[in-house]
Amino acid sequence: MQEVLSAMYKLSIFSLVLLVVAAIDSIRNLPVTAIFGSSLIFFFLFSALLFLIPISLVSAEFASRFPKEGGTFHWVRHAFGERVGVLAVWLQWINTIVWYPTILSFIAGTAAYLIHPPLANNKIFLAIVILIVFWLLTLLNFRGIHISAKINSCCSIFGTLLPIAFLILLGLGWVIAKKPMHISFTWDSLLPSLRQTDNWASLIAIMASYLGMELSGVHVGDIDNPQKNYPKAMFYSVCILLGTMIGGALSIAVLLPKEEIRFVDGIMQTFSTFLEAFGLSFLVPLLAVLIILGSSGGMINWLLSPAKGLMQAAQFGYLPPFFVEKNTQGVPVRILLTQAILVSLFCFAFLFMPSINAFYWFLTALSTGLYMFMYILLFLSALKLGRPGRESLAYRMPKGIRTITCLTGLFGCVLTIVIGFDPPSSVDFGGAFYYARLIAFGNLITIAPVALLWIYQKKRTD
DSSP: OHHHHHHHTOBOHHHHHHHHHHHHOOSTTHHHHHTTGGGHHHHHHHHIIIIIHHHHHHHHHHHHHOTTSOSHHHHHHHHHOHHHHHHHHHHHHHHHHHHHHHHHHHHHHHHHHHHOGGGGGOHHHHHHHHHHHHHHHHHHHTTOHHHHHHHHHHHHIIIIIHHHHHHHHHHHHHHHTTOOOSSOOOHHHHSOOTTOHHHHHHHHHHHHHHTTGGGGGGGGGGBSSHHHHHHHHHHHHHHHHHHHHHHHHHHHHHHSOGGGOOTTTHHHHHHHHHHHHTTOGGGHHHHHHHHHHHHHHHHHHHHHHHHHHHHHHHTTTOSOGGGGOOOTTSOOHHHHHHHHHHHHHHHHHGGGSSOHHHHHHHHHHHHHHHHHHHHHHHHHHHHHHOSOOSSOOSOOOOHHHHHHHHHHHHHHHHHHHHHTTSOOTTSOOSOHHHHHHHHHHHHHHHHTTHHHHHHHHHHHHO
16 A cells, blocks of 8 residues: 555656756845856856766765765765764854855845845945845744745745746847847857866856756655656756756846946846846736745745754754754754854854855855765765665665766865865955955864864764
């Protein structure tokens, strides 16, 4: 009977593709990638081969290999032990702490178009909205994962995929109408010079668009014939992700000079300009509402999932019992409150950055680098554990490409971390050396606390 019920509720390829695209596709990153013009096509494809596809395949194999112990902590623990597993899940959690202000500032900048558009450049307004939204979403999560699950898919479809599709249509209409374009599609522009550091800086923004792809691996056991259908679903997902991200970013780049693209409210800046030119300005408030709902809905799950990942480490004694207490809905409320306090502190850094674009790029680069460190541990774990044996697995990578896949992913992660220390010239940081120090210091203060978890666990077991 259990097998019959399991077969009845298997995911179709279409359903899995929708889950992956809804979880990864993000409209907020499009302005950041648009500043690199038509060369972004090359870097999107390059980074997909270098990172997106490798992490999808490795995660699927891990999820299949350890179906009862899912998540970064357990995957790395089996290869390198508990302490390195704690480091991995800490990197995943602390990355989200750094990432939250970027998505929140995007929500705040979009909300400004419902009140007074110039407020999108007001740091105090953005900081206030960021704090209010984040604390409200935190309190909402106290009611449990079932609340977020009900609204996440709907918000993703109507608040992310629909606006991106509309943005692409507007961009195509702009080109067909032969209106002035701020980028060209010559071979020289499509194939950028790799000697220019600004071109490589685009890799940071693009990699940030792919973060979280490993979450798709947990669904590998829920589809029919996963050995055949999972790679198909990943192929379709990658095609859709690349199509929407490239098309959306190019629509912005076609319309706006790169010096005028604003990271926080660049989407609404683009929509407003497009719609005014086409006589459709009345749609601006509707799009703003949809994008706010989509971004908020997608963020709700991210608030709770990393916190539950940290709970896995707590079960092995790496956190004091105070932090792991759950409410009646099974939610680790004290970890969520700790998240909210840390994010609030990060938001105060907003006020000390030379520009809003600088704040947005700095946190994007820092959070991407932290996540890349975690992915390095995942790829190294896959290499150390070796190819799974002949036991029954839902999915495992073909023998001939397994090592190549892991090494390619490692190279992509290391390259992204290194490039993250060099800012694009179009963003004012007060000097490249100052920016590099900020990134180094940011990595130090965010990673160092994991040593306290190791010390606490050791003292507890002694």
